[in-house]
Amino acid sequence: MELKSNVPTGPIEQAWDKHKFELKLVNPANKRKYNIIVVGSGLAGGAAAASLGELGYNVQCFCYQDSPRRAHSIAAQGGINAAKNYHNDGDSVYRLFYDTVKGGDFRAREYNVYRLAQVSVNIIDQCVAQGVPFAREYGGLLDNRSFGGAQVSRTFYARGQTGQQLLLGAYQALERQIGLGQVKMYPRTEMLDLVVVDGVARGIVARDMMTGKIDVHMGDAVILATGGYGNVFYLSTNAKGCNVTATWRAHKRGALFANPCYTQIHPTCIPVAGDYQSKLTLMSESLRNDGRIWVPKQKGDQRPPNTIPENERDYYLERRYPSFGNLVPRDIASRAAKHECDEGRGVGPSGLGVYLDFADAIKRLGAQKIQERYGNLFEMYERITGENPYLVPMRIYPASHYTMGGLWVDYNLMSTIPGLFVLGEANFSDHGANRLGASALMQGLADGYFVIPYTIGNYLATAKPAKVAANCLEAKEAVSNIECITKKLLNANGTRTVDSFHRELGKIIWDYCGMARNAAGLQKALGLIPQLRDEFWKNVKVLGSNDEFNQSLEKAGRVADFFELGELMCIDALDRDESCGGHFREEYQTPEGEAQRDDEKFSYVAAWEYKGAGQSPVLNKEPLTFNYVHPSQRSYK
Amino acid sequence: MKLTLHIWRQKNAQDQGRMVRYEVPNANEHMSFLEMLDVLNESLIEKGEEPVAFDHDCREGICGMCGMMINGKAHGGFPGTTVCQLHMRHFKDGDELWLEPWRAKAFPVVKDLAVNRGALDRIIAAGGYITAPTGSAPDGNAIPVRKTNSDLAMDAAACIGCGACVAACPNAAAALFTGAKISHLGLLPQGQAERDKRAIAMVQQMKLEDFANCTNIGECVAACPKEIKLEVIARMNRDYLKAAISERPMELKEVSG
Numbered sequence: 074m075e076l077k078s079n080v081p082t083g084p085i086e087q088a089w090d091k092h093k094f095e096l097k098l099v100n101p102a103n104k105r106k107y108n109i110i111v112v113g114s115g116l117a118g119g120a121a122a123a124s125l126g127e128l129g130y131n132v133q134c135f136c137y138q139d140s141p142r143r144a145h146s147i148a149a150q151g152g153i154n155a156a157k158n159y160h161n162d163g164d165s166v167y168r169l170f171y172d173t174v175k176g177g178d179f180r181a182r183e184y185n186v187y188r189l190a191q192v193s194v195n196i197i198d199q200c201v202a203q204g205v206p207f208a209r210e211y212g213g214l215l216d217n218r219s220f221g222g223a224q225v226s227r228t229f230y231a232r233g234q235t236g237q238q239l240l241l242g243a244y245q246a247l248e249r250q251i252g253l254g255q256v257k258m259y260p261r262t263e264m265l266d267l268v269v270v271d272g273v274a275r276g277i278v279a280r281d282m283m284t285g286k287i288d289v290h291m292g293d294a295v296i297l298a299t300g301g302y303g304n305v306f307y308l309s310t311n312a313k314g315c316n317v318t319a320t321w322r323a324h325k326r327g328a329l330f331a332n333p334c335y336t337q338i339h340p341t342c343i344p345v346a347g348d349y350q351s352k353l354t355l356m357s358e359s360l361r362n363d364g365r366i367w368v369p370k371q372k373g374d375q376r377p378p379n380t381i382p383e384n385e386r387d388y389y390l391e392r393r394y395p396s397f398g399n400l401v402p403r404d405i406a407s408r409a410a411k412h413e414c415d416e417g418r419g420v421g422p423s424g425l426g427v428y429l430d431f432a433d434a435i436k437r438l439g440a441q442k443i444q445e446r447y448g449n450l451f452e453m454y455e456r457i458t459g460e461n462p463y464l465v466p467m468r469i470y471p472a473s474h475y476t477m478g479g480l481w482v483d484y485n486l487m488s489t490i491p492g493l494f495v496l497g498e499a500n501f502s503d504h505g506a507n508r509l510g511a512s513a514l515m516q517g518l519a520d521g522y523f524v525i526p527y528t529i530g531n532y533l534a535t536a537k538p539a540k541v542a543a544n545c546l547e548a549k550e551a552v553s554n555i556e557c558i559t560k561k562l563l564n565a566n567g568t569r570t571v572d573s574f575h576r577e578l579g580k581i582i583w584d585y586c587g588m589a590r591n592a593a594g595l596q597k598a599l600g601l602i603p604q605l606r607d608e609f610w611k612n613v614k615v616l617g618s619n620d621e622f623n624q625s626l627e628k629a630g631r632v633a634d635f636f637e638l639g640e641l642m643c644i645d646a647l648d649r650d651e652s653c654g655g656h657f658r659e660e661y662q663t664p665e666g667e668a669q670r671d672d673e674k675f676s677y678v679a680a681w682e683y684k685g686a687g688q689s690p691v692l693n694k695e696p697l698t699f700n701y702v703h704p705s706q707r708s709y710k
Numbered sequence: 711m712k713l714t715l716h717i718w719r720q721k722n723a724q725d726q727g728r729m730v731r732y733e734v735p736n737a738n739e740h741m742s743f744l745e746m747l748d749v750l751n752e753s754l755i756e757k758g759e760e761p762v763a764f765d766h767d768c769r770e771g772i773c774g775m776c777g778m779m780i781n782g783k784a785h786g787g788f789p790g791t792t793v794c795q796l797h798m799r800h801f802k803d804g805d806e807l808w809l810e811p812w813r814a815k816a817f818p819v820v821k822d823l824a825v826n827r828g829a830l831d832r833i834i835a836a837g838g839y840i841t842a843p844t845g846s847a848p849d850g851n852a853i854p855v856r857k858t859n860s861d862l863a864m865d866a867a868a869c870i871g872c873g874a875c876v877a878a879c880p881n882a883a884a885a886l887f888t889g890a891k892i893s894h895l896g897l898l899p900q901g902q903a904e905r906d907k908r909a910i911a912m913v914q915q916m917k918l919e920d921f922a923n924c925t926n927i928g929e930c931v932a933a934c935p936k937e938i939k940l941e942v943i944a945r946m947n948r949d950y951l952k953a954a955i956s957e958r959p960m961e962l963k964e965v966s967g
Binding site for chain 1: 721722738740741742744745746748749752755756758759760761763765766767768769770771772773774775790791795797799820821824826827828830831834835836837838839840841842843844845846847848849850851853854855856857860863864867868870871894895898900901965
């Protein structure tokens with residue numbers, strides 16, 4: 074399949090403006106004739122649904138939660154990047170672009186990233202106008218802080234609740250459109266299949282989670298903004314409901330899945346405490362601004378942290394990366410922590426943890442300032458661990474957090490199925506092989522507020538989709554496909570719970586396709602996953618029926634898709650014989666243990682094509698070219 | 711630790727519902743409360759009994775999806791804590807606990823401990839926003855905001871919409887929820903243009919839903935996992951009263967669906 078990225082030509086600085094001018098418009102009177110389906114109501118979906126409603130389109134928005142305000146964007150703590158240069162410290166659109174391309178380890182599309190950096194400034198303006206209570210200085214102007222992977226202060230924040238406040242901004246704009254009747258909201262409704270008619274996305278099949286009713290919703294375009302697939306690991310910082318079902322089932326209908334092996338393991342999470350653990354809690358990366366990360370120099374040192382003298386501590390990030398210190402990008406910080414623990418210097422009961430210490434910051438700034446900056450995070454930590462981080466260093470360990478891979482999209486955010494657009498974490502486009510902190514919120518809102526409103530108009534004006542009835546053959550086929558899956562899950566009548574399968578699958582993926590991978594391990598995983606998947610379909614136990622609120626059934630469908638995705642992750646990781654960003658193949662590292670890219674062979678996007686059950690997926694390559702940021706070995710030393 | 715749970719089981723909104731007794735022999739102090747319920751549910755499924763339905767999502771106290779009454783207290787009654795962040799170290803071996811869904815006419819039960827809180831969304835849809843269509847915003851620093859106001863707005867904006875305030879209120883009023891949004895937006899210069907209209911529209915919608923009036927009891931504040939202050943209700947009342955006098959009468963449309 075030929076992948077047409079539709080990236081504009083000419084100088085990158087003017088590319089988006091030029092492209093916008095060339096995009097066709099839909100006149101205001103015609104907008105109301107178009108129905109647009111938006112799946113997901115987080116920063117990308119919520120912003121898109123609200124903005125498209127404001128433009129006059131008829132929008133139907135779906136989310137699995139009981140309210141659009143609960144989408145997992147809400148959990149982002151640290152902040153959102155924007156190249157405002159309010160601090161006169163040398164920031165610019167070009168620098169944010171440069172940092173993001175470099176941070177992504179030269180595996181992202183330059184033109185997409187430049188556009189992201191450009192619209193970042195509009196996002197802040199938009200959010201301020203909506204009433205997002207960003208932190209401010211006494212003079213009343215906006216405050217900033219610095220974040221991993223950058224040497225300037227460009228991160229805007231609202232206490233430790235930036236994601237929540239940004240989402241509430243988008244949610245309130247969305248509720249306004251709902252109140253005006255411009256958007257119809259379907260909460261507690263889960264997309265289960267995509268309706269493709271004549272090769273074009275024309276609707277979705279969705280289940281009303283309260284009644285189990287399966288309905289077809291038709292539209293002139295479909296937008297998926299359904300987040301990432303980090304829950305494939307079972308334990309992750311994602312919300313329990315986060316899943317890959319919408320994007321995976323679209324993949325099975327023909328949308329290519331790009332770079333599934335690019336997953337981000339976040340360095341600062343609370344370590345696992347026991348087998349019953351249901352999720353991991355992230356401590357914002359912003360903590361690395363003031364906290365210092367260390368382990369005891371001596372292996373197996375069991376002394377309480379405060380009694381270990383300064384000269385017996387190893388501040389390993391400051392030692393190994395003197396210019397970025399504790400603010401190195403996430404992939405590097407995570408691997409460094411894993412390295413220390415693998416060598417036996419880890420702390421805590423499991424030995425899988427490192428200290429994040431605020432003693433120096435408290436001495437320098439006072440406990441009050443620290444409380445102002447991180448109060449709610451400290452509280453959250455104490456609530457979970459029972460330890461007071463003002464007195465005892467926090468214990469942290471890396472955990473699955475974000476997925477850079479996702480459905481392949483062109484510059485217009487359209488997938489390989491015409492009429493199917495993919496926004497936010499659900500697409501693959503902007504972060505390459507590693508995402509910098511405070512960039513997920515930026516990308517979600519950029520896609521939703523400032524990209525899709527332009528590009529979807531061009532699609533509708535060009536394609537002029539004709540009306541298709543909800544009882545067309547393709548829709549009926551999709552419905553019976555879903556009914557068949559549901560029946561199979563309910564009738565398996567086995568002995569094991571859905572969670573027990575999910576936990577076992579997650580362990581396989583974490584062990585063999587987690588922070589570090591190698592060919593032997595990946596091959597092993599590719600043997601284990603199909604075995605477990607076969608057992609799942611034969612031996613899963615899902616009680617109750619389809620015609621009711623049935624949380625086990627919901628979970629079972631999602632886990633079924635995680636099995637297939639997990640396998641593709643391993644195939645992709647095995648195929649990419651290099652290390653880059655979050656994808657670290659142990660065979661490919663520099664003598665200092667850093668990721669070793671192979672630009673000659675692997676400077677491309679790996680976009681996988683589904684070929685049917687039991688068939689090997691087919692790899693399609695979109696070559697990446699770098700005309701502005703010259704690929705180099707990333708160095709944060 | 712060994713626990714005895716009495717859990718409200720109700721198949722759907724039409725079902726009568728009843729308390730059912732369960733034993734959890736294998737809880738431990740590091741589990742969160744919801745993880746303890748996961749353990750119970752796993753054992754129920756293995757025995758062929760339907761698991762207990764309860765809402766939850768982020769499990770880090772920010773999405774507002776979870777919530778239940780534990781021994782009559784919303785979220786268990788620990789200060790500033792959602793039930794997903796409540797850990798079993800606060801309980802002891804042999805404890806007997808009663809778990810019920812949020813009790814309020816405006817929140818019909820979906821199943822077991824899960825309820826429908828759509829009424830809260832409709833209050834926001836009625837006026838809980840600043841009209842600022844995408845693309846129309848001036849530079850972020852064009853409007854300075856007093857730090858004290860910005861901080862107070864943030865305090866109010868911290869509401870997660872979980873509904874504990876309603877469940878804890880003897881009147882089942884939604885005054886803390888509504889007051890928090892009116893305060894958040896009314897404290898900011900960007901929110902002034904619609905301040906009167908917002909107060910009238912949101913209070914009106916609150917009354918159209920099945921929420922009763924606030925009588926300043928303050929149970930809501932004690933139950934709020936984000937520790938929203940009672941003063942947001944005073945702000946709401948003041949804005950509403952002021953708006954009722956100064957604002958020309960306008961047509962308000964009920965939000966439905």
